[in-house]
Amino acid sequence: MRHVLRPLLAAKWVLERPEAPPMAFEALVDAMVGDPAVRQDIAELLVLKRRSGEQEWLPARPVLNAFIGELVAQLALAQQRDEAVPLERLDELLFETVMGE
Numbered sequence: 001m002r003h004v005l006r007p008l009l010a011a012k013w014v015l016e017r018p019e020a021p022p023m024a025f026e027a028l029v030d031a032m033v034g035d036p037a038v039r040q041d042i043a044e045l046l047v048l049k050r051r052s053g054e055q056e057w058l059p060a061r062p063v064l065n066a067f068i069g070e071l072v073a074q075l076a077l078a079q080q081r082d083e084a085v086p087l088e089r090l091d092e093l094l095f096e097t098v099m100g101e
Contacts, residue, residue: 005042008071009033015078038067 006025009032013021022028033039041064048058
């Protein structure tokens with residue numbers, strides 16, 4: 001579930017905000033999912049996944065599936081922002097990190 005939701009929510013974040021999305025899945029959900037029913041479904045599924053492991057098949061989650069479908073549709077229609085992202089500071093940071101300066 002995280003393998004599907006995280007990239008979708010991160011993509012939505014990037015389209016809506018100028019900074020990088022949070023690494024923590026829960027923080028990303030808190031920021032990007034407003035519907036209490038979807039948030040509850042995600043929380044319940046996380047509990048089930050932690051108990052069952054990756055191999056076990058879990059029942060379908062219609063609320064969450066509908067949310068994912070809507071999110072995919074929104075992202076398919078999204079337009080890239082026209083803002084240029086300045087990369088100079090990232091280049092400097094990479095150089096400093098690699099060269100140890």
